[in-house]
Amino acid sequence: MESSALTLAQCLELQRAAHRANPYPDLEQRKGDLAALHRFLKENEAAIIEAIDADFGVRPATETRLSELFPVRQGIRDTIGHIAKWMRPQRRAVDHLAFPGASNRVVPQPLGVVGVMVPWNFPIFLSFGPLVDILAAGNHAMVKMSDRSVHLARLLIEVFPRYLPTGKVAFFEDLGRGPEFSKLPFDHLLFTGSSGVGRAVMASAAANLCPVTLELGGKAPAVVAPDFPLATAAERILWAKCMNAGQVCVNVDYLFLPEASIEAFVAHARRLVAERFPDLNGPDYTTIIDQPAFDRLVATLEDAKARGATVINLAPDQQPDASRRKLAPHIVLGVSDEMTIMKEEIFGPLLPVKPYREAEEVIAYVNAHDRPLAFYPFTNDKRLAERYITEVLSGSVGVNEAIVQVGQHDLPFGGVGASGMGHYHGYEGFLTFSKLRPVFRQARISSIQAVLQPPYGRLAKFALDWMFRLRG
Numbered sequence: 001m002e003s004s005a006l007t008l009a010q011c012l013e014l015q016r017a018a019h020r021a022n023p024y025p026d027l028e029q030r031k032g033d034l035a036a037l038h039r040f041l042k043e044n045e046a047a048i049i050e051a052i053d054a055d056f057g058v059r060p061a062t063e064t065r066l067s068e069l070f071p072v073r074q075g076i077r078d079t080i081g082h083i084a085k086w087m088r089p090q091r092r093a094v095d096h097l098a099f100p101g102a103s104n105r106v107v108p109q110p111l112g113v114v115g116v117m118v119p120w121n122f123p124i125f126l127s128f129g130p131l132v133d134i135l136a137a138g139n140h141a142m143v144k145m146s147d148r149s150v151h152l153a154r155l156l157i158e159v160f161p162r163y164l165p166t167g168k169v170a171f172f173e174d175l176g177r178g179p180e181f182s183k184l185p186f187d188h189l190l191f192t193g194s195s196g197v198g199r200a201v202m203a204s205a206a207a208n209l210c211p212v213t214l215e216l217g218g219k220a221p222a223v224v225a226p227d228f229p230l231a232t233a234a235e236r237i238l239w240a241k242c243m244n245a246g247q248v249c250v251n252v253d254y255l256f257l258p259e260a261s262i263e264a265f266v267a268h269a270r271r272l273v274a275e276r277f278p279d280l281n282g283p284d285y286t287t288i289i290d291q292p293a294f295d296r297l298v299a300t301l302e303d304a305k306a307r308g309a310t311v312i313n314l315a316p317d318q319q320p321d322a323s324r325r326k327l328a329p330h331i332v333l334g335v336s337d338e339m340t341i342m343k344e345e346i347f348g349p350l351l352p353v354k355p356y357r358e359a360e361e362v363i364a365y366v367n368a369h370d371r372p373l374a375f376y377p378f379t380n381d382k383r384l385a386e387r388y389i390t391e392v393l394s395g396s397v398g399v400n401e402a403i404v405q406v407g408q409h410d411l412p413f414g415g416v417g418a419s420g421m422g423h424y425h426g427y428e429g430f431l432t433f434s435k436l437r438p439v440f441r442q443a444r445i446s447s448i449q450a451v452l453q454p455p456y457g458r459l460a461k462f463a464l465d466w467m468f469r470l471r472g
Contacts, residue, residue, distance in 0.1 A: 008142070008177065011170050012184055015113045015140040018167035024109060025138040027087060031080050033135040036163040037128060038076045041069055044159060048124060051151040055120065057287035057325060063244060067407070068124040075129065075409035075425070079136050086136070086430045092438075097471055101443025108434040110138030112187035117178065117201065119193045120148035120289055121247045121347075126192050126215075127156075131169065133429030139188075140168055144181045147174035148289055179204065186210050188433060192249070193217075194345070195418055213422030213432060216415055217249045217345045220372045222402060223256040223362045223388070225379035230261050233378045234268035237351075240402035242276070242329055245286040246349040247293075250374040250395075252402050253346055254335070256362050259355035266312055266331055269351075273314040273329055280320045280328055288325040288348060297327055297348040303340045304352075310334050359384060363391050371395070371417035376402045395419050 006014065025033075041048070048069070053059045092104040114134045118127040127143050134141045145153035156171040172181070178197075182189065182204040191201045192215040205212045224233045237252055257265055277285050288294040305311050310333040320326035329349040335342050341352050356362050366372070375394035379385050385399050395415035398405045406413055414423025424432050451463045 006166070006170070008172070008180060008184060011142055011166065011172075012113060012186070014167050015142065015170070019110070019112045019140055027084055030083055030087075030136055030138055033164060033168065034076050034080050034083075034132065037131060037135065038073055040160060040163045041073055041076075041124070041128065044155070045069060047155055047159070048152065051155045052123065052149075054151040055123075055149050056289060058283060059244070059286050060284050062284075063286065064124075067243065068122055071407040071409060072125055072128045072132065075132050078409050078426070079132050079430075082427070083136050083430075086427060089439075094440075095471070097467060098447065099443070100447060101445070103441045105439050105441075107437045107439055108137070108431070109437050111433060111435055113140045113142065114433055115181060115184060115186040115189045116141055116143045117181060117189070117191040117193065118143060118145050118149070119249075120146035121244060121249070123149045123152050127171075130190050130424055130429070133424045133426075134433050135169075137430050137433035139433055142170050142172065142181075142184075142186075144172045144177065145174060147176070149174075183207065188213070190422075190424070191215070198420070213424060214415070214420045215249070215413070216373065216418065216420040217347070218370055218372045218415070218419040219253040219342075219345055220250055220374040220376065220394070221254055221256065221362070221366050222252040222376035222378065223356070223359075224258070224261065224265075225359075225377070225381060225384055226258050226261075227381050227384075228378045228400070230264055231268050234265055234272060236378075236401055237376075238269055238272045238276075238329070241351050242273070242285070242349055243403065245288055245327065246329075247286070247289060247347050248403055249345075249347075250403050250406055251347075252351065252376060253372075254342065254352040254354060256354050256356045256365075259357065262333065262353060262355060265353070266333075269329075269331060270312075270314050270316075274317075277315065280315055280318050280326050281324065285326065288327055291325065293347070294322070294325040294327060297346075297350060300340045300344075300346065300348075300350065301330060301332070304332050304335065307336065307339050308334060309336075309339060309341075309352075359387065363388070366392050371415075371419055373415045373419035374398060374403070374405070393417075 049061045049064050052064050090106040092106055094102050094104045116130050131141055153173045160171055182201045185208040189205050189210050190213045191198055195216045198214045198216045202212050222237060240252055301311055312331045313328050314330060315328040320328050327349060332341055332350060332352045335352040371393050373395040375392050376398045377385055377388040378400050389397055393416060396405050405411060410426045412423035412428035413425045414420055422432055452460050
């Protein structure tokens with residue numbers, strides 16, 4: 001039965017029944033589920049690219065293949081190669097003095113049914129990426145797509161059941177069902193999106209004591225040290241900032257530059273935008289997802305201007321088509337904390353720049369604000385890089401490159417504090433969606449039962465004194 005024919009509650013019960021019938025899928029079943037994910041992505045690549053492009057208005061096929069399809073397919077292959085090792089019970093130490101002949105082990109077991117709430121900006125990466133870990137751990141999944149991913153959601157609902165049954169994985173259109181979805185008594189709930197919605201999701205899940213993994217946003221800073229080549233920094237930061245038109249949760253949200261380097265950085269940025277995007281209205285530059293998002297970004301620029309900032313259009317000779325929601329990349333100088341651009345996550349091709357003189361200024365400023373989802377120090381000085389890594393806590397770190405750390409499938413992905421909790425990807429993802437179940441097995445003869453039984457007499461005292469002398 002297709003997920004579109006089921007209510008959310010009916011689908012949850014269907015998947016619960018499937019889990020009860022097979023609570024511990026074996027290695028070959030899990031590999032088969034992962035192979036089905038890979039086949040779907042490979043055999044429907046063109047349709048997926050077309051659907052995402054239709055949802056955005058314009059989304060370059062190269063960006064979809066690079067940022068979504070490739071890392072997920074690579075992650076599937078890597079997981080298939082490691083899952084046998086991950087599934088093995090782990091032997092743990094046992095105190096043979098107190099429990100001679102006993103054994104301890106930890107068994108990773110499936111949780112059951114996992115709910116996944118997917119945002120619109122990378123809808124394949126942020127739905128199939130978690131599914132890799134969820135299925136590797138032996139679970140079932142219900143996946144709610146964003147209300148901005150209508151074309152892709154319909155493709156998934158129509159085609160994906162040919163690869164895995166609804167009792168294993170089910171996709172749903174949003175249709176305003178976000179609050180209802182988050183209130184379902186899942187065995188685990190993963191939400192990716194804004195901090196505000198994340199708080200509401202966590203509150204809904206709390207009513208069911210449902211554990212949550214929250215991948216939220218925030219303002220991810222970058223800092224370019226004086227030793228790092230400025231042209232290289234500009235190339236890498238502008239590549240990240242223009243990817244998906246800046247609509248990336250781990251994107252550089254603001255940039256610290258040495259005061260003397262700002263003018264040269266702006267010149268590099270203008271050159272790079274002209275070289276890479278000679279026509280912003282063309283197919284290589286992504287549109288802003290919808291009109292409210294476009295209007296919000298324009299208002300953010302106007303707010304910065306009104307409060308005294310200098311706004312620099314990096315494509316001054318072009319006329320981006322506002323009717324198609326094309327927005328030129330901008331650098332914003334002279335920013336202050338009361339400006340919207342420094343208070344809220346930008347999620348667009350706008351880059352505020354703050355001057356600095358010493359690393360202490362950067363560390364103090366970042367640590368005085370919510371912990372970011374990512375932090376990007378650009379320096380070839382290993383001691384300085386380690387200082388930034390040690391003294392600034394963030395969800396992830398990219399040294400000398402931005403955003404690509406998320407695509408490293410053997411690195412866990414997750415936030416900290418206001419930028420989220422929990423993580424997935426690779427082995428850590430397998431653990432997130434597993435119950436690490438401790439199992440103690442007693443020997444044939446139990447010393448506790450033989451010696452330490454009331455009424456407590458001289459034998460019990462002697463045994464405990466002896467144990468304390470040896471181990472206490």
